[in-house]
Amino acid sequence: MRAKDIMTKDVITISAYAPIYELTKLLAENDISGVPVCDESGKVIGMVSEADLIALKNGSRVVDIMNPEVIAVSQETPVEEVAVVLHTKKIKRVPVYEKDQMVGIISRADIVAAMARKHMERVKR
Numbered sequence: 001m002r003a004k005d006i007m008t009k010d011v012i013t014i015s016a017y018a019p020i021y022e023l024t025k026l027l028a029e030n031d032i033s034g035v036p037v038c039d040e041s042g043k044v045i046g047m048v049s050e051a052d053l054i055a056l057k058n059g060s061r062v063v064d065i066m067n068p069e070v071i072a073v074s075q076e077t078p079v080e081e082v083a084v085v086l087h088t089k090k091i092k093r094v095p096v097y098e099k100d101q102m103v104g105i106i107s108r109a110d111i112v113a114a115m116a117r118k119h120m121e122r123v124k125r
Helices: 020-030 050-054 079-089 108-124
Strands: 034-038 044-049 093-098 101-107
Touching: 020 034, 020 050, 034 050, 044 050, 044 093, 079 093, 079 108, 101 108
Parallel strands: none
Antiparallel strands: 034 044, 093 101
16 A cells, blocks of 8 residues: 555645634634745645644744645555654654655554555455
8 A cells, every 4th residue: 555545635735824723723724724825926845733833932023933844645645654753753743745745644543544445455355
């Protein structure tokens, strides 16, 4: 199984210059814990999460609190390798790229759901 098989294709993103309150609203309304941060051209320039909000000391815009390090995988990355990346880098989500374009995102929940599906397939046999 590859990243493309389990990724969420409709990725929710936020602008780097969006106000913090917009981020809190986006996370709460969509019941998610983090999102990619994009520049004006739609390029991912960082990630921002609930943890960044909780640690907020200064700043009024997403760019003030985002993590500019973007760890990503390709569509062809095996799911097991995606799981290792999430675990070793201690992150909860990773953008999925095809060439230089983000085409999806995988969260820990997506990995767990894939594991459950795989287990259920074995049980049915």
